[in-house]
Structures are given as structure tokens and as C-alpha cells.
Amino acid sequence: NSAGIMQLLQKYGAKSLESTLVNKKRSSMNDLKEEPVEHDIKGSKEDNEDTGMMQLPSQEFAMGCSVLHQAALGNQFEMDLILREWPALVNFHDYDRRTALHIAASEGHVDICRYLVERGAAINRSDRWGGSPLDDAHRHRHADVVDLLQKNGAKFRSSSQATNFIAAASEGNIDKVKALMQFGNIDVNEGDYDRRTALHLAAGEGRLEVVELLCEAGADVNIEDRWGNRPLDDAASAKTNSAGIMQ
Incomplete structure (x- = not known):
């Protein structure tokens, strides 16, 4: 399917970015600001509970950034060293309000997620787009x-039509995609929060029928996500990964 998707996208004028690595490791650390900003570090189990906002000292802010980085890497040892000294940073978030639990859930690091939950991570915290860690885990198919x-x-938490549309495209649910479009x-x-469209996800998952439908509907075949990847890059990545599995 990946080869067919690549041909289809190219038929509609898709181009690949030569500088894009097809198996690029995505890290939410790209979201972090260099300067300290206000961070909600007093975590709660529900979003509607009161939370304290404070300006973090530079060292503590840097440690909070490191917690997010270690969550992306799946490095529990380094994360534990930080959280033992600064336990409140378990709910540190970037400017998109994404916590270590959001990131670990997105990356499929189940042991890190378990560790964060045990340390009191806010399990239902919503990010800027209304998504919870569970939404992230489900979107990336980490059962x-x-x-x-x-x-x-x-x-x-995320129940918007756009989110459902992108998820349906990723899953290859052609009937749901058609219904939402109609x-x-x-x-x-x-x-989504990484600027990945339904076409990105469908191409990356090998959903040829959905890709064709989206192209016919006028989807931008050269739209770029947060990392500069286009749908054709995702299709190429899927083809490369499939070839590796077959070998």
C-alpha cells in the first residue's frame, strides 16, 4: 500500500523534503521555550481543581524541561533523580500545556507512564488542544x-470533529471519514497538535483508500507538519519500515 500511496500522492503533485529523515524520532522538546514562563506545577487529578501558578527559578525551570526530555527518551533513571529533588515537577508542562505524562503516553513508554502515575502525575490534565494523555496513547495506538x-x-478529553476525523483517517475508517466530510x-x-493532518496519518498508516478520498477532496498534499514532514515523507517512512520488517 505504501508504494501505491506514494504514487498516488505524486500524481496529485506531492513532493518530498530531501532534508527529511524518514525515520526521524519525534520529540516534544521542540516545543520548549528558552526563557522561563509561568508553569502550573501544583498538579491535580482533574483540570477543574485549583492550581497554583508561579514563576519558576531558572534552575528549576531547566529541570522541568529535562523531565519532559527524559519522558520523550524513556529514561526513568534520570527522571527519578530530578523528581526526587523537585517532586512538584511531575506536572511541569511546556507552553502547549503538555506534561511528561502526555509525552510518555505519546511515545508509548508504558513504564514511564506507570512511574509518573505513581508519583502523582495529573492523569486527566488537558493540553492546549484539549487532549489528555489517554487521547495521545490512543491516537498513537499504544494499547x-x-x-x-x-x-x-x-x-x-478530545472530542472535536477535527480530532475524530484525523483519528478515523489514521484507522482507515473510510465510512466515518466520508460521514464527517459530508x-x-x-x-x-x-x-493535530503536531500539525499532522488526516492525510499525514493516512499516508503513514498505509490507508490507500482514505488517501485517495482526501486527495480528491482537495487535501494539501504538500502540507508540512511541525517537523517539516509532508504526507509523502510519511508514506516513504511507512514503506521503509515495512521493508525492514519483511527482511
Whole structure:
């Protein structure tokens, strides 16, 4: 399917970025600001509970950034060293309000997620786009993380049509994609928090039928996500990964 998707995208004028590494490791550390900003470090189990806002000292802010970085890497040892000294940083978030639990859930680091939950991470904290760690785990198909979070009371938070549309495209649910396009107020080029559109996800997952539908509907075949990747790059990455599995 990946080869067919690449041919289809190229038929619609898709181009690949030569500088893009097809197996690039995505890290939410790209989101972090260099200067200290206000961070909500007094975590709560629910978003509607009162939380304290404070300006963090530079060292503590740097340690909070490191917690997010270690969550992306899956490095529990380094994270534990930091959180033993600054336990409140378990709920440190970047300017998109994404915590270490959001990031670890996105990356599928189930042991890190378990560790963060045990240390009191806010399991239902919403990021800037209304997504919870459970939404992230489900979107990236990390079933073990989904199971862990749900057993600890996690809830799905993101219910927008755009989110459902992108998820349906990723899953290859052609009927749902068609229904949302027909009856919903859908912008086919709207992206998620990483600016990844339905076409990015469908191409990366090998959903040929969905890719064709989106292209016919006028989806931008050269739209770039946060890392500069285009749908054709995702299709190429899927093809490379599939070839590696077959060898």
C-alpha cells in the first residue's frame, strides 16, 4: 500500500523534503521555550481543581524541561533523580500545556507512564488542544499505555470533529471519514497538535483508500507538519519500515 500511496500522492503533485529523515524520532522538546514562563506545577487529578501558578527559578525551570526530555527518551533513571529533588515537577508542562505524562503516553513508554502515575502525575490534565494523555496513547495506538491509564481513571478529553476525523483517517475508517466530510464542518487540512493532518496519518498508516478520498477532496498534499514532514515523507517512512520488517 505504501508504494501505491506514494504514487498516488505524486500524481496529485506531492513532493518530498530531501532534508527529511524518514525515520526521524519525534520529540516534544521542540516545543520548549528558552526563557522561563509561568508553569502550573501544583498538579491535580482533574483540570477543574485549583492550581497554583508561579514563576519558576531558572534552575528549576531547566529541570522541568529535562523531565519532559527524559519522558520523550524513556529514561526513568534520570527522571527519578530530578523528581526526587523537585517532586512538584511531575506536572511541569511546556507552553502547549503538555506534561511528561502526555509525552510518555505519546511515545508509548508504558513504564514511564506507570512511574509518573505513581508519583502523582495529573492523569486527566488537558493540553492546549484539549487532549489528555489517554487521547495521545490512543491516537498513537499504544494499547498497553491505554490500558494502564484507564485502570487509573484516565478519560478521553478530545472530542472535536477535527480530532475524530484525523483519528478515523489514521484507522482507515473510510465510512466515518466520508460521514464527517459530508455532515461535519471539516477542514481536511486541519492538523493535530503536531500539525499532522488526516492525510499525514493516512499516508503513514498505509490507508490507500482514505488517501485517495482526501486527495480528491482537495487535501494539501504538500502540507508540512511541525517537523517539516509532508504526507509523502510519511508514506516513504511507512514503506521503509515495512521493508525492514519483511527482511
